[in-house]
Structure formats: structure tokens, C-alpha cells
Amino acid sequence: MSYPWPGGARAAVCVTLDFDGESPHLWRTRADPPDSLGELEQRRYGPRRGIRNLLSMLDNLGLRATVFTPGWIADRYPEQVAEIAGRGHELALHGWCHEPPSALPRDDLRRTLERAATTLADLGGQRPQGYRSPSWDMTAEVFPVLHELGVGYDSSLMGEDRPYVVDDLVELPVDWATDDAPYYRYTSGDPRPPATAPVVRAGWAAEIAAAKRCGSLCMITVHPWLSGRPARVTALEELLAPVVADAQLCTPAAAELAAWHREHGEGPRVTLDELGRP
Ligand SMILES: [Zn+2]
Structure with a gap:
């Protein structure tokens, strides 16, 4: 069955940025922060340089993206987050400090998301309408919290390849195959080097061509600390033009x-x- 895409299109490509910066690392190491600065600085490339490279590329294409932003990142890097909104992109929720919802009692989840929504609204001029769970880790508890916060959609699950509805919330499904992290994320000692930008570009071009054949959604997820590097931004612009x-x-x-x-x-x-249900 074909999906009735906007404008009579055959398929949709949704470009999303997960503007995590160092927040996942800070959350993971909160109990015992390491002395090592390597991964912190590797991730700070995102807010310091990568986000601006990606915003310039999106300007060149005239493309509006959705930027899922942890509240902590908005608090720490307000200029960058205001600029994202100022250039017309959508800001959406992505936890406070990238805490996976399975790690939080429901009241804490609600409190942290409310704080993040207020922070994003103060910088972007609009309350966020959407949510993406950190690390795509979802629990059933998240849905009622999103309803309470007036959030209308989630983008964290993989049960379809076009929009569907879960608990009266629109679900915009994601896919690991079109997330940059499995290809580009690399830390010292990993057995394989990161994929090269032309390889990722070719793989994602095949994903988009297949979405067009099948009438499905291609949800692209990139992280400024990974895909904000020059060769990767170039490949993304060549893919998306x-x-x-x-x-x-x-x-x-x-x-x-x-x-x-x-x-x-x-x-x-x-x-x-x-x-x-099993
Ligand atoms: Zn994330």
C-alpha cells in the first residue's frame, strides 16, 4: 500500500541532527569521571565546529532539518542552539543530559524533559513538539509523559518504514542503517577504522533509491561531532543535493x-x- 506523502511525492527523506556533543559521555561517566580528555574533546567538536559546518551545508541546500538537542547542551551552548532556531530549523527534545529513559523513574523523566522543553523554548521561541529518546532506548513509561508535556510525536522506534501511531503519538521511525554513529563513531583501540565518507554516501544513496521504489521514509540521523567533519559534510551535501x-x-x-x-x-x-505484549 502506498503512503500519501506530502505534495504527491513517492517517498520522504527526513534529515535529523542529534546534537549530543559531550552529554552522553558525561552521563555515562557521571559516577566516576575519568581524567582523560580525549573523548570529551572529540565530542566537543560538534558544538564547537561541526554544528556550524552542517548548518552552512543545510543553508546551501535550502533544507530544513530537525535538531534533537539535550537540554544540557542548550544550557551549555546557547549561541549555537539559538542559531539553529534562527536559521529556521526545528528544535526537539533529546533528554536533559542524554539519560536513557530506562534509567529514570517516571517523575524524573517528566521533570528532566520539562526542564529541557523550557530551555529549548527560551532559546528557540517555541516549545518543542517532538522527542527522540537518547540512544533510541524507549520504555512504555515515556508515552504518557510525552502526552503530559504536550509533545505530539516521537522518533525513536523502528517498527515501520513510514509514519505510524503508537499510543496516539505519531511515530517517525528511525533506522540504524541511516544513522552515522555505526559508521563514523571511533575511539582509540576499536578494531576497525571509521567508514570513509564516500562509502557512507554510496550506502545512503542506495537507501534513498530503495525508499523511492518502495514509497517509504528514509530517516537520516547525523551527529555534529561525527558528521560535522569537512569530508563528511561534503559527502552529505552531495547526497542531499x-x-x-x-x-x-x-x-x-x-x-x-x-x-x-x-x-x-x-x-x-x-x-x-x-x-x-510478547
Ligand atoms: Zn543522542
Whole structure:
């Protein structure tokens, strides 16, 4: 069954940035922060340089992206986050300090997300409408919290390849194959070097071509500390320029796509009970 994409397109490509910076590292090492500065600085490349490289590339293409931003990052790097919103991109929730929801009691989850929503709204002028769970780690507890916060969509699950509905929340599905982390994330001692930018570009071009054939959504997820490096930004621009020029592909920001799905979408509706049932 074909999905009724905006503008009569055959498929959709959604470009999302997970602007994590050093927050996942700080969360993971919070009990015993290491003396080593290597990974901290590797990750700080994102807020210091990578985000600006990606924003310039998106400006060149005239493409609007969704930037999932932990509240801590917005607090620590307000200029960069204000600039993201100032250039017309969507800001959306991604925890406070990249805490996976399975690590938090429900009240803490609600409190941290409310604080992050307020921080993003202060900088971006708008309350975030969407959520992506840190590390795509989801629990059933997250859905009622998102409802309480007035969030309309989530983008963390992989149960479809086009928008669907989980517990009355629009789900914009993700895919590890079009996340940059498995290809580019590298720390000293890993057995394999990071993938090269041309290899990732070719693989993702195949993903987009297949989405166009099947009428599905290609959800691209990039991290400024990884994909913000020059050769990788260049490869991404080369990948996305023909997408933007292709009238058979639409490139909505996540909130636009979620609103579209509420109005026009078709597809599965999953309840929380069904989600957790073996
Ligand atoms: Zn993240």
C-alpha cells in the first residue's frame, strides 16, 4: 500500500541532527569521571565546529532539518542552539543530559524533559513538539509523559518504514542503517577504522533509491561531532543535493511530517498494551 506523502511525492527523506556533543559521555561517566580528555574533546567538536559546518551545508541546500538537542547542551551552548532556531530549523527534545529513559523513574523523566522543553523554548521561541529518546532506548513509561508535556510525536522506534501511531503519538521511525554513529563513531583501540565518507554516501544513496521504489521514509540521523567533519559534510551535501532537486521526493522537517500524518496518514495504530505484549 502506498503512503500519501506530502505534495504527491513517492517517498520522504527526513534529515535529523542529534546534537549530543559531550552529554552522553558525561552521563555515562557521571559516577566516576575519568581524567582523560580525549573523548570529551572529540565530542566537543560538534558544538564547537561541526554544528556550524552542517548548518552552512543545510543553508546551501535550502533544507530544513530537525535538531534533537539535550537540554544540557542548550544550557551549555546557547549561541549555537539559538542559531539553529534562527536559521529556521526545528528544535526537539533529546533528554536533559542524554539519560536513557530506562534509567529514570517516571517523575524524573517528566521533570528532566520539562526542564529541557523550557530551555529549548527560551532559546528557540517555541516549545518543542517532538522527542527522540537518547540512544533510541524507549520504555512504555515515556508515552504518557510525552502526552503530559504536550509533545505530539516521537522518533525513536523502528517498527515501520513510514509514519505510524503508537499510543496516539505519531511515530517517525528511525533506522540504524541511516544513522552515522555505526559508521563514523571511533575511539582509540576499536578494531576497525571509521567508514570513509564516500562509502557512507554510496550506502545512503542506495537507501534513498530503495525508499523511492518502495514509497517509504528514509530517516537520516547525523551527529555534529561525527558528521560535522569537512569530508563528511561534503559527502552529505552531495547526497542531499539531488534529493532536494527531485520532485518525487519530499523533505519535511519531523514536526511537519508528524502533522501531515495526523491529517492525511494511513497505517498501523499500536496501543501501549500491544507494544509490550510478547
Ligand atoms: Zn543522542
